């Protein structure tokens with residue numbers, strides 16, 4: 347028996363549920379996705395908000411977000427592939443290709459969209475802008491300040507912090523305050539500050555005097571402490 351398409355009359359090609367592939371796909375939206383997708387991007391650190399979490403803008407993360415936006419119907423054994431290409435305006439052209447089966451026929455459908463970035467400060471950058479910090483490294487000189495030594499100390503602090511920066515946006519010096527016999531370096535994250543402290547201990551063979559003060563409560567009622575590490579050189 348020869349199949350023919352009741353819509354266009356063709357007898358050629360694949361048939362899906364009694365129609366030719368072309369007519370069937372015209373009348374059935376197998377893949378649907380908004381023409382314009384939007385991701386929040388922090389203008390300060392460049393992280394993007396994927397499923398409510400701020401992350402580095404890796405292609406895998408962005409592709410997962412797009413995959414979730416591309417809804418697929420009717421198709422079995424589906425496989426989604428996402429292709430990204432950057433446009434001149436910094437946005438991305440997105441192409442989603444879905445392969446799978448309808449009935450016994452293997453089919454391929456595609457859809458495209460534009461991915462745009464909307465500016466929004468991430469939580470960490472917001473906190474930093476609001477003056478948030480968790481720790482202070484106090485550096486005090488026993489003798490008048492030596493510019494070389496000061497920059498060496500700062501370099502060690504910064505290089506310890508920079509190793510944490512990719513996973514912890516708060517791993518940075520927020521502010522340096524000049525003091526009579528030295529300076530205070532305010533650091534966003536206490537975990538990162540502790541790594542900088544152990545690095546200074548190792549590099550200069552000095553111990554820090556640690557202390558902490560209660561600065562308030564977190565929203566869920568835990569104590570919020572601020573930590574101070576004092577080095578005397």
Ligand SMILES: [Zn+2]
Nearest residue numbers: 351354366369
């Ligand atoms: Zn047809």
Ligand SMILES: [Zn+2]
Nearest residue numbers: 388391468471
């Ligand atoms: Zn940020």
